[in-house]
Amino acid sequence: MSNPTIPSDQPVGQIAKLLTAEVRKELTERSTSWLSDKKNVLEIANRVVAEFDAVDPELGSALDFLQCQVEHKTAQDKVLEAIDYSRRFRGEFGDLRYEIRDLIRPLMENLRHGKRTEELDRVLSSLASLLTLANQAPAVQPTINFAGIESALSPRCQTCEASCRSAFRIVNGFLRKLIRELKADNGPEANTENP
Numbered sequence: 001m002s003n004p005t006i007p008s009d010q011p012v013g014q015i016a017k018l019l020t021a022e023v024r025k026e027l028t029e030r031s032t033s034w035l036s037d038k039k040n041v042l043e044i045a046n047r048v049v050a051e052f053d054a055v056d057p058e059l060g061s062a063l064d065f066l067q068c069q070v071e072h073k074t075a076q077d078k079v080l081e082a083i084d085y086s087r088r089f090r091g092e093f094g095d096l097r098y099e100i101r102d103l104i105r106p107l108m109e110n111l112r113h114g115k116r117t118e119e120l121d122r123v124l125s126s127l128a129s130l131l132t133l134a135n136q137a138p139a140v141q142p143t144i145n146f147a148g149i150e151s152a153l154s155p156r157c158q159t160c161e162a163s164c165r166s167a168f169r170i171v172n173g174f175l176r177k178l179i180r181e182l183k184a185d186n187g188p189e190a191n192t193e194n195p
Contacts, residue, residue: 012174016181019051027175028182035176038073038168042066045171048178059174065167079149096130103127 016024027044034040045063049055055063107123 062170
């Protein structure tokens with residue numbers, strides 16, 4: 001016998017009883033703090049949905065929209081990370097230029113006086129290393145294409161619609177009801193058989 005569609009043709013209590021012991025245990029043992037994170041909610045909801053042959057169209061659409069939101073947030077984080085890295089790189093490269101300038105002063109002073117000391121050799125060695133690094137800098141600096149970056153940084157996709165905005169609420173509500181039902185049945189120990 002195949003598993004029914006969720007949640008339309010079964011009450012949440014029946015759906016809870018059809019879940020495998022592993023999924024029921026995971027739902028009941030986690031603290032509820034994970035329910036505020038879209039990525040965690042999507043991950044667990046997909047595990048619950050995988051237990052069934054079909055998904056109610058409203059829940060299915062909500063899962064698709066939630067997937068889109070999670071991917072948008074991931075892209076947003078990557079863009080912000082690249083911008084932050086570029087900013088830090090420019091700052092550190094500026095510091096490197098100052099260090100080179102500071103090394104050149106004692107070098108020129110020693111050369112004027114005709115001194116060849118251990119300190120001068122150390123300065124020359126450090127200067128050579130810094131110049132090599134400085135010459136490589138343009139090649140290793142990340143390039144960021146800012147075309148369309150407003151879309152990536154906006155809180156929502158440009159094509160966002162009302163059903164997308166409510167996706168997290170729908171999936172989150174479904175999982176909360178499911179967890180409440182599982183806890184009412186005394187967690188994963190009650191009815192561990194999966195039909």
